Amino acid sequence: MDSEKNLPAFEKEEKENTRVLGEEQKQVREKDPEEQKEKGQVETCRLTRKERLRLKRDFKRVFTEGESVANAYMRLVYTENRLDHPRIAVIVRKKIGKSVFRNRLRRLVKEFYRLNKEVFPNYDIVVVFREKSKELKSAKLNDVGKILMDLLEKMK
Numbered sequence: 001m002d003s004e005k006n007l008p009a010f011e012k013e014e015k016e017n018t019r020v021l022g023e024e025q026k027q028v029r030e031k032d033p034e035e036q037k038e039k040g041q042v043e044t045c046r047l048t049r050k051e052r053l054r055l056k057r058d059f060k061r062v063f064t065e066g067e068s069v070a071n072a073y074m075r076l077v078y079t080e081n082r083l084d085h086p087r088i089a090v091i092v093r094k095k096i097g098k099s100v101f102r103n104r105l106r107r108l109v110k111e112f113y114r115l116n117k118e119v120f121p122n123y124d125i126v127v128v129f130r131e132k133s134k135e136l137k138s139a140k141l142n143d144v145g146k147i148l149m150d151l152l153e154k155m156k
Helices: 002-006 023-030 033-038 056-065 099-115 131-136 141-155
Strands: 068-070 074-080 087-091 123-129
Touching: 033 123, 056 074, 056 131, 068 141, 074 141, 123 141
Parallel strands: 087 123
Antiparallel strands: 068 074, 074 123
16 A cells, blocks of 8 residues: 555645746736836737727617718728727628638727727727628738728718
């Protein structure tokens, strides 16, 4: 019996939990963004919750009360919001392609929005990709940006 205690199956090693944050990491996350900028730490530049259209009632309001502009690749449906910032949502139907391509189109639109927030008016905007957007397989951020800028100019 004593010889079995040395077998690996009976050994219980305490593994360090890699998912638990260390004290240094906790301190970095608890600090406010201005302190992080001063120390040169990376700030996440993603769309915040308030910048995204999320609720069903908001989508319903945009599609019922909103106006739209379109071109061959996408359609913008928009309506004024009573906020001090724009909100955006992107819809890409399954007809357009596989999930990798659809998610790439979403990321390109969101990245363009993130980089050019000052261009967007204070509206709730839903970007709906059309069937012809299948041709955008090798599109870059600039290509999608030009298409969106054309639609934004039509909005005004």
